[in-house]
Amino acid sequence: MKVRGIRAAATVEANDAAQIKEVTLTMLHTLIQENDVHPEDVASIFITVTQDLNQAFPAQTIRQLPGWDLVPLMCSLEVPVQGSLEKCVRLMVLVNTEKAQNEINHVYLGGAKVLRPDLVK
Numbered sequence: 680m681k682v683r684g685i686r687a688a689a690t691v692e693a694n695d696a697a698q699i700k701e702v703t704l705t706m707l708h709t710l711i712q713e714n715d716v717h718p719e720d721v722a723s724i725f726i727t728v729t730q731d732l733n734q735a736f737p738a739q740t741i742r743q744l745p746g747w748d749l750v751p752l753m754c755s756l757e758v759p760v761q762g763s764l765e766k767c768v769r770l771m772v773l774v775n776t777e778k779a780q781n782e783i784n785h786v787y788l789g790g791a792k793v794l795r796p797d798l799v800k
Contacts, residue, residue, distance in 0.1 A: 680775050682722055685710055685783055686798075687770040690790035694766065696735040699728070702768055703737040706786055707744075710772060713784035718744075722773040723751040729767045730759050737768055767791055 687706040691698040703726075710716060726737045738752035757769065767790070776783075785798045792799045 680777055682773055683776050683778060683780065683783055685714055685716070685770075685772045685774055685785060686795070687772070687786035687788075688791035688794055689768055689786075689788035690764065691732070691766050691768070694732050694734050699732055699735040699737060699768060700740045702788070703740045703770075704744075706768070706770055706788060707741060707772075709786045709788070710770070710784075713786060714774070714776075714778070716772065716774055718746040718750055720775045721747075721750045722775060723753070724773070725771040726752065726754045727757040727769045728754065729757045729763075729765055731765055732768065737770075764790065764794060767794075 687710045689702045689706050691702050724741065728737065736754055738754045741747050741752055785795065787795055787799050
């Protein structure tokens with residue numbers, strides 16, 4: 680078994696707690712479905728938000744899901760590079776899996792599709 684990183688990113692329209700929570704859940708659910716991920720296989724999740732998002736902790740949203748309360752979660756601010764994508768939530772989910780690197784399905788939703796157009800389905 681190996682530890683693999685699975686990326687997810689999505690944007691919101693506004694700095695709104697409900698939108699941040701919704702996009703966090705949508706990203707995680709899509710990532711789970713696309714990669715057959717179970718909470719007990721997750722080593723940790725590193726979450727970043729851009730500096731313009733400060734109305735909710737995405738980790739708190741994930742922690743409230745059944746079975747996800749023991750998964751180590753950490754939130755941080757994304758590096759504020761001038762001209763970079765705004766209003767963006769990103770996940771780096773570290774998963775114990777037998778999958779090869781090329782079998783991992785990363786998730787880019789909404790405006791975040793511009794981050795990795797080569798990985799967008």
